[in-house]
Amino acid sequence: MGFQQGLSGLNAASKSLDVIGNNISNANTVGFKMAQAQFADVYANSLSGGGTNSVGIGTRLSAVAQQFTQGNITGTNNPLDIAINGAGFFRMSTNGAITFSRNGQFQMDKNGGLVNSQGAQLTGYVADSNGVLSTGAAVPIVIDVSDVAANQTTSVNTKINLDSRELVPKTSGTPPVTTLVAFNPTDPTTFNKATSVEVFDSLGNPHILQTFYVQSNRLPLVAPVTKEWDVFAVVDGVYPPVTPPGLPAPIPTNSIGTVGFDAFGKLSKVTPSAAATPFAFDIRIDVPSTGAVTPIFTPALVKFDLTGSTQFGSPFSVNSLKQDGFTSGKLSKFNTSKDGSIVGSYTNGTTKVLAKVVISNFVSPTNLQSLGDNQWGETAMSGQPLTGSPGSGGLGLLTSSATEDSNTDLTGELVNMITAQRIYQANAQTIKTQDQIMQTLVNLR
Template sequence: MAFQQGLSGLNAASKSLEVIGNNVSNAGTVGFKQAQAQFADVYANSLAGGGGSQVGIGTKLVRVAQQFTQGNISGTNNPLDIAINGKGFFRMNNAGDITYSRNGQFILNKDGFIENASGALLTGYPVGPNGVVSAGAPIPLEINAADLSPTPTGTYDLVLNLDSRVTAIPVATAFDPNNPGTYHKSVPVPVYDSLGNSHLLQTYYVNRGPVPGPGNSWDVYGQVTLSDGTTQMLGGAAVPPYATIGTLAFSNAGVMTPAAPLVVNFTPPGAAAMAINVSHASTTQFGSAMSVNSQAQNGYTSGSLTGFSVAADGKFIGRYSNGKANVLGQLALVNFANPNGLQAMGDNAFTETSLSGVPLIGTPGSSGMGAVQSSAVEESNVDLTEELVNMITAQRIYQANAQTIKTEDQIMQTLVNLR
């Protein structure tokens, strides 16, 4: 019997060394998960049932279990290197075959798809026409390198402080944009038309003195300098005396009376007519210097894609030459009830089996999935120190089992030599 026991021990130690050797050889493989050889004792079946004096007949390999623990995350210079920090696998499409991987070393191929070194395509969710990530089944992610279309300005939000200490200008004094003595403050802002051309919108503020009841009123005038260099007064009057585009009224506490946004209308050359709502909400009239506290308009010109990065929730954020950012898609992550049930396919890929359970698909940071990090990779979780110690242990076990075979051989030789 000792021959059988020793032989099974030799086989077990050999398998253990094979697993350790594979771990060591993949210590530098991105996303690799170390494996552990697991063994069980073996007993012969007994016709009379088990007994207290039953002797085992050796050991056997029952499973090589992947250790899905987190590897260290290290930075890289490639924005398409993506590390998962937490649970989950990348979902890859390899010519229709779905595989899963923790290796996030990706490149952008000539067709605009994101692929790994084996040519499998990263899958996720595309962006719809409204810029919102689409729901549904994940598909291969494609980076759309088309220019970002221009958006015409439709709203202009402006928060000012108008100095209550200035002397009011009588209504009889006609406003003239070329005469600073006819107004107290001017504020310029670039606005954009349907073609992405930039025009300069300028608003002017004139203190007209008390209004019925306590408080002051300010007339607002507007002028636009078009992209072709011509100027156009807003408010309806093309020649003096110019009409206002609206009036702002303030209480004696310096708070503006709520009012609807002022509307300016003009038609740029070759572009669609524009109507811009100019809001002065939160504008004040206090006894301090004139100031522009904030201004924002919602238009922009066209832009070309200059680069992109990946956010923690897996969204690909494109950066454009016009300073804007846009969501290009979102990668999907997949988890399993039993990751150890996955079948290793090589090339850092796994496939599902009946033991792993069905794939649970989600986005990074949701449904228990880990977050992702751009310009980073997850290193192998192999601990070389531990593996080298395990190697020594397996070697000793191999030698010890060889000794049991040698001893049994000596015993058998003694029996053969009996005369």
């Protein structure tokens, strides 16, 4: 049996060297998981049952077990590269056939799909034009690269502080003031302070909305108002075409209304106020046509909300100013968040969720079938895939613009190679020794 034992040992050492060599050759393969050769001893069956003095007849390769330990995460310059930090596999689809991979090197094909170098498509949930993700089964991800539509401005929210120490601009008449000089946006002596904000019509065309604040000190005032300011609006250098009706006299022409503050500097009145918002004006954004061309955009009624504004004895300041409109935009870049959401950034400064990557894990990933090209396939022994969003159910998180290195321990594998070589030499020596014994028997007289 010495020859058979030695031969099995040579075969085992050769297989071990094959596995080690494969690990070393893939030390730079992204997402590669090293394998370990596992062996079992071999015993011949006894006719009378198991015996305590049985001698084994060698060894055999029991399994080549892959080691799904975490590889190092390395940053890249490709925003489509994704690394899994933790448990799980990318779920890939090739003409409907599902495979699994740890290699997150992706690129965009001509249809906007995210694919690997073999053309397999990354799967997940795709968002509609409003950024709402689909539900149900995961599907191949296709990125919508079309322009994002413009959004017409409907509201402007601002918080300002008007200086209570401000005096009435030059007037006609003797105080108490009853008549102000005509407001002129180009004459700073006819107003106290001004602000401006960019707003957008239905086609995404930008317009400059300016608001001017004129201290009126109008008497008599009705409690709790202790001081009033006239507010004027100018859009692209012209007055809004429609002035809200019902303004109390003696408000100057083209004023959109007044604001009043109480004795503690809090905003207490806006006249006339917008519907359902007591401290807001309605301003119509409607620029007249110039020449023979008539604008085709839809006029917008912008709610100019002053809620939270104050009148303190401190310099004028704009503490907050934001509006909800934007122009159209092109997709400029996108990245993947930790939970798998692919977020697109557009040239107009907006962002939108385009898709969401899902990953899968298995009860027994070591029993997955290696298919090559960094792909694994489901088997009966691995169990069914447990698919979900990254970070949920024990699944790992994603890192954008990064890849997972091979988990091959190059130093350890070189040591293992030396050990396997010595094992090979030792088994060869047993065959040599057995040959010498046989030669001695042959030479007996």
